[in-house]
Amino acid sequence: MSISKQDVISTYLPELPPFGIDAEAFAPSNIALCKYWGKRDVELNLPINASLSVSLGDLGSHTSISVSEKGIDQVYLNGELLQAESSFSKKVIAFLDLFRRGLDQPVIVKTNNNIPTAAGLASSASGFAALMLAINDFYRLGLTTERLSAFARMGSGSASRSVYQGFVEWHKGVREDGMDSCAERLDMSWPGFRIGLLKVATGEKKVDSRSGMQRTIESADLYQSWPQQAAKDLVTIKRAIADRDLALLGQTAEQNALSMHATMIASWPPLLYWQAESVAAMHRVWELRNAGIPVYLTMDAGPNLKLIFQQEHEQEIRDGFPELLDLDIVSPFG
């Protein structure tokens, strides 16, 4: 029996101030180089394995919270007022309720994602991280970033990593209440490091990550070796970052991502997030690499690719993938 989110959060909150103060916050998207796949606790989003990501600078979510004068909660997404019953609106308010704790003070929450529409990035990580940061200010909680990371994780696992910029490690933690399952920023940078956001297919994914993880754990024999592989990959990736060794980083991140997809493919029913266009793009990456251009791929629970390379090869990557727009190549370290 798992502890509830509310129980955990209440333990760590200061005494609630009587009302909120208008606040706004930004959190970046992040791309995992060592993936998170599998929960040891579904309620609290506690992971089976530690993961490591790079945040995407100023690409992410801006979220503001203000006191509503209309007597009801209102949620805006990208400038549009949502229906109260919409899935997004309900998730935002349910998360906010964990901190509002019964206080009768309706709010207006506005979220704007500035992720290039062509990128095909999930916005739940940056969205929940920005929401958590805004809540911290709105209710003047004064929480440490570690606590904010742990709480954001309860909204969406990978949101724990989006409270930081740069390279970020999310510790799996061992505590039952999960408060040691938070992310930390790694004291490493890599100015020439680049991420290319290659969108190859559209359409809502049919199986969300949450359900996908559960299906994998329950039905894929091959998942058994995933936790050890991920632990090993994370160590290798940290070393590769420290050495700015793109080949080692790229190889490890690519094999890590493909191994995660392999566990999904080995599930029942089969969980294949790839579309025909994904596979065509994967073969293009491998052709470029075979032609001597150091480029690697990673993929999340969706059909799109993220390319990993260094600044010095940007032109060759653009030649190989002419569909990449300016904004689709991200320089996480400025």
Add this chain to the structure above:
Amino acid sequence: MSISKQDVISTYLPELPPFGIDAEAFAPSNIALCKYWGKRDVELNLPINASLSVSLGDLGSHTSISVSEKGIDQVYLNGELLQAESSFSKKVIAFLDLFRRGLDQPVIVKTNNNIPTAAGLASSASGFAALMLAINDFYRLGLTTERLSAFARMGSGSASRSVYQGFVEWHKGVREDGMDSCAERLDMSWPGFRIGLLKVATGEKKVDSRSGMQRTIESADLYQSWPQQAAKDLVTIKRAIADRDLALLGQTAEQNALSMHATMIASWPPLLYWQAESVAAMHRVWELRNAGIPVYLTMDAGPNLKLIFQQEHEQEIRDGFPELLDLDIVSPFG
């Protein structure tokens, strides 16, 4: 240190007759429902896991061996005389040499594959099985089918299964010389059972199965759980065949095949035999199944799909895959 093929074979051969007598034989192609992936002995093609297949009736290889009057070995493939240095010719003669043992009697070997060209089936299984059966007659070896299966296995692992029709189990065996690693025909039939041969892409595969297996074993952590999964799947598939339970058979065979591909995908460099067209076809199979039509897929180390279904749904399968020609739907039990 592995025993050599020649050492094993010589142990079991009768005294060599002074010359060969013209012979010909046929062996069917086979489709594994529980796949063979990984060798415990590379020289003798001894498998890490047992496998189970269904043979494809009169689709396969016809091979004849006759005494050559020209003083040199000659190998024909589908009516065409091959160069002595061609890969196919060298493999055939090297295999025959294991049984000729220095006898100075040149031969003509003619192989004809009647597999529909659209099917994209590998012919090494039926080819080595037919060659072995023809050698048995040519040199009047009088070997049992188990021995023929074990010897054919040294030419190509899955050839061990192609010496039989119907459902066939290839035992992995435990002996060092591999003579217990032979196939046996299962005493089960299923008149309504159908296999659809769906070719979606052309082109020689870039990594042959032999190299692919080695790469997987050496680099994919996820391979660790494959042997146990395959062992479990084989038991389930036998039960499904005995019960003529297509859903159980199809689910197990499909998950088995996708798990095998998953181990390849988790290898380094990644081993992805799928093309864009493969993934498009996989999604089409799943759409048909979601629409209520009991059809399952299996795939070997290549881009093409094999569909598993029953006679009563043949029309719906043909409607869903109009590219299937008459000959592409095989009825293994007549």
